[in-house]
Amino acid sequence: MDIFVQSAVYGALLGVGQGLFAVALILTFRSTGFLNLSIGAVATVSAYVVWDLWSKGSVPLAVAMLVALIAAAVLGLVTERVLRPLRSSSVVVKLVATLGAMLVVQFLVTTVWGTEESFLPLFISGGLQMGRVPLPWQQIILAGGTVASAVALQVWVRRTTTGIASLALAEDAGAARALGIPLGRVSAAVWALSALLAGIAGLGLSSFGILNNTEMTLSMVTALAAALIAGFENIPLAVVAAAGAGAFTAAISSISSVSHVAGLKESLGFMVVLAVIVLRPKSLGQTLGRA
C-alpha cells in the first residue's frame, strides 16, 4: 500500500487515542462552560508518575498506573474547586483561567521532575504491521478504550440523572440550584472524570514520543480540532473527527516535500483548528444556550 494511505491509517489510530482528550474537553465544557486547556498538563503528570514509579523505580505497573490515575483525578478535583468561583463568569474568562491552571500544573511538572527529556517505555509491545507502518497494540487498545468510553459517556450524559444534571448546570446554574441539584458535587464529579480520561490518554500516548510537556500540549491540538468539529457537544462525533484529523495530518506529513517546510508538520493541526473555527456555522457560545 502507498505510504500515504498507511500514514493515514496510523494517523487515524493515533487520532482516536487523542480523541480521548476531546472527550475530556467536551465533558467539562458542556457541563461547566470551562474549556479546560490544562488537561494536557494533567496527562503529562500521569505519565511522569508512571515513569517515576515503574520505569525508574520498581513499583508494579498496575499499581503505578493506579497512582497515576488517582493523581490525575485529584488534580481535576483541585482545579475545579479553585476555579469554582468563576462558575458564572464568561466562557472567555474561564478559558484564560484554565490557561493559568495549565501554567501552574506545568510548573508542578518541572519542579518535581525537571525539564530533562525522558522516555516512557511501552506497556505492551508488539503490534500489527501494515506495509512500512507499524500499528502498536498499545495504541489499538487505547483507541478501543476511547471508543468504549465515548459510547458510555454519551449514554451517561443523556440518560442518567447526574448526567442530565451536568448539562443543566451549564445552561442555568441558578435554576438547577433551585431544583435542589447539588451544583458543587456534580461539577466536581465531571471534572474528576474528565481529568481521569486525560490521565488515561496521557498514559497511552506518552510512549510514542518524548515525555515532556510540550509534546502533550501539541497532542491536544488534534483533540481541540475534533472537539470543535463536534461542536463541543457530540462525543461520538468528536472521536470520529479526531480520527479524521489525525489521518489528515499524518498523511500530509508523509509527503516528503511537506517535511521540508520548517514547522509545517507541527502547525498542520493548528491550521485545521483555525479552518474549523472560521468555517463553522454555529459559534461555541451558542452551544451553551447563551449568545
Place this chain on the structure above:
Amino acid sequence: MATCKHFAVPLVVGAVVAAPYLFGEYGSLIGSLAVIYSLVALGYVVLTGWTGDVSLGQVVPYGLGAYATFWLSHTVGLPVGLAILLAPLLTVPIMVLCGLPALRLRGLDLAIGTFALALVGQLMVFRSLGEWLSGGDINPSFARQVVPVGRPSVGPLALHTNRSFYVAVVILGGLAYLAVELIGRSPTGRTLRAIRDDPIRAQVLGISVGRYRLGAFVAAGALAGLAGAFVASLRQGVTPATFNIFESLNLLAVAILGGLATPRGALLGGTLGAVMPELSRFHTFHFLQGRLLFVYGASLIALLVFRPGGIASLLRWDRQPPIPLPHLDGDVTAPAAGRSGSSALDPLLELDGLSVAYGAFKAVDEVSLRIEPEETVALIGPNGAGKSTLIDAVTGLIVPQNGRVLVDGREVTGLPPQRRAGLGLGRTFQTARVFPSLTVSGNLVAAAHHHVSDLGESKRVAARLLDDFDLTEYAESLPPSLPFGSLRMLEVALAWAPGPRILLLDEPTAGMDPTDVERLAVLLDRLKDRTQLAILLVEHDMGVVRRLADRVVVLDQGRVIATGSPADIAADPAVVASYLGTSADRLREEETVRRA
C-alpha cells in the same frame, strides 16, 4: 490644597519615569522593557478592555513589528529610526487580512482562533521569517536563529546606550499612550464599550459594529507592532524564540493584572511584566526564581476570581468620569424625527408579503401590513406566533426569505440594521437591552451621537431624554442598579434617542408593575402628541392595548388572522379561542378614565 494635588501627580509621574534613567544602563533596560510591555498591554486595553474581543494572539503583530524593523533597516536599507516608526504601519495590512475573517468570530471562538493563529505563527512563520526577509546576504541557518537590528540615531546622535534609548522610547511610547487615552475619553471610546456590552443593541442604534471592531483589532496590532520594533532595536536583534505562545500568555496575564479597563492599567501591567522577572535577583524575592510560571498562573487565577479589573480597579482608576450635560433651556423639542421630503402618500412602514422560514417551519408567513404616521398598531397573538421574529426582520436582524420592507416608500429589505436606524426605525427588545458598563447618561449620549451633528448636540439630546423619561436622578448610575421600571424606560429612551419616526416596542410592559405601566403609557401618549410618532406595539396586556392602540393586528402561526379596532378584535371568535380567552372582556371594556 487643590494646587497641592495638582502638582503631586505630575511630580510622581515624573519621578517614576526618571527612575530607570537614574539607575543607569541596567535600569534603563528594564525601563525600556516596561514601556514595551505597556504598549502591548495598551493594545489589550483597546481590543479586549474596551471592545470586548479577547485575542490570545497579540504576540503575532508583536513579532511582525520586530521582523519588519529588521527588514526595513537591513534589507530595504532605511535608517533604523525610520524603520522603527514604519514597522507598525506594516503590520496594518496583515492585521486587516487576519481581522476580516476574525470579524465573524466572537468570544470563545475568537480566543481559540487567535490562540491557534499564535501557535501557527510560533511554529511556522517566525522560524522562517528571518531567512525570508534577509535578502540572501545572511547565512540562512543563521538567519533562522537571529537577525541583527541596529540602534536608531536622532540626527547625529546614535542611541547606543540604553539610557539614551530609554529616553526615546519613553517619548514615543508616551505619545502612543496619550493617543489611546484620548480615544478612550472620546465618543469613539464610548462606542467601543457599547459594542462590547451589546453589539446587537449597538447595531440597531446605527453603529457599524464591524468597522469599529476591525479598527480596534488593527490598532491593537499597531501598538504591539511598535512594541516589537522597540524590542528589536533594544536587543539589537530578533530571535523567533521570543515570540511563542507562553510569551503571549504572559503579556495577556500582565495586562489583566494591571487592568484592562483603562490605559493606566496597561502602564501598571507593563511595568510589572518588566520588573517581576528581575525581582528574583534580589534576596528578598529569591523564591521567585524559577517559579515565575507558578506566579503568573496563580496570580492570573486569583485575579480573575477576586479582582477581574486588575490593580487599576483596586486603585479605582477605572471609574468613568461624569458627563457634563447642559441645563435644559425652554422646551427643546425632540430630535428631528427622521428625514423630511417623503411623499405624503407613502405609509411610514410597509410590509409586503414578508416571510421568514427556518427550514420547513414558517415563522412569518406572507405578512402584509401598513402603518401610517401617528398611528399606533398593536400586534398581538399567541406565543410563538412570530411577533418578535417579525420585528427582527423589520429591523434587519433576520433576513427574510420573501417579501419587502419599506420605510417611507423606500425599500430597506437588503440593508443591514445599522443603516435602517438612520431611516427612522427604533426598537426595544423583549428583555431590556441597554449598555450596562456605561452610565445612564453615557448610554443616551452614545445612542444619540451617531445621528446628530456633534457631541454638544448629543449631550443636549441626552439631557432632554433624562428629563422626559424621568431618569435625571439616575444620570450617573450604572444600569444594573436601576429599578426595573426605570430600566425599561431607559431602553425606550435609547430607542428614542436617534429620533425615530416609528417605534417598534416588543412587550415593553412585561414584568412591570401597574405604576410603571401607567408611567410608560403616559410617556408614549406625550411622545405621540409632540411628534408624528407611529408605534408598533407587541403586547400581552390587553388593558395597555386598549388604551394605546388605534388598530390591532392578530398574528397566529406567522399569519395575520384578523385586524381591526380593539372592540372588533375582542368580538372575533377565532381570536378569542386561540388567544384572548377571558381577557376579551378587558379589550372590550368602556373607558372609565379619560386619557391624560
Place this chain on the structure above:
Amino acid sequence: MLEAKDVSVFYGAIRAVSDVDVTVVPGEVTVMLGANGAGKTSTLGAVSGVLAHSGTVTVDGEPVANPGEARRRGVVQVVQGRGLFRGLTVEQNLRLGAYGQSRRVARQAIGEAVDHIPEVGQWMGRKVASLSGGQQALVALARLMAGRPKYALLDEPTLSLAPVAVDRLYRELKGLVAQGVGLLLVEQYVPRAMSLADRLVVLERGRTIYSGDPQGAGGAEDLVAAYLGSPATAHLGVQS
C-alpha cells in the same frame, strides 16, 4: 404548614426584605403582591432556601435551610422565567424535576404529571426551546408536579403568556390546590391573583404593609389604590 417568620434578606448592605412573615397552608393559596423591587422574589428565594436569610423557615415545625432540605420537605419552587433548561428535552427537564427521588418514585411522579397535562406527554422528546411560551408554561408546571410538591412557590408564572395560556395555567393551579398542595403565588396581575387567594400578603420596599384576609384589603380596586397611591386606573381591568 409552611411558615416563614421574621425573614430578612440582605444583598451586601442593602436590605431587600425586612422581617416578613408568610404562611402557606396545604390546600390553600397565599398570594404575595407588591411593586417591582418590593422584595417578593427575594422572599420566595428565602423560603425555598436558595437565598441566605435571617429569620426562620419551617415546614411542620422542621427547619428548612437550603434547597436540598426544602426539596426533602416537599417545597418546590418555580423561579421567575420558569427556569426550564431550553437546550434539554422535555423528558430530561421532567427527570430533573424529580431529582432526589428514587428511580421508581420519580417515574411514577412523572407519569402522574403527564396524566394531568397530557400535551406534555407528546412533547417528551422535543427540546424545550422548540416550544412556544404557553407550551413551556405547561412543561414548567409538569416539572413542578414531578417533584411531588406539598408546597409550591410560583414567581410570576404568567409572565409573557398569552391570555388563553394564562386561563389554562390558572385552571391547572386550581387543580393542584384541590389535591391539597399549598400554593405561594407571586403575581403582578392583581385581579387574576385575587380570584385564587385565600390569604394575602402585600409587600412594599421589603416590608409587609398588609397581611391576612383578601377581603379585608377591600376589593381589588382598593388594593390597587392602596399600593399605587393614586386613583385606580380602569385599564387594569379591575372589577370590584
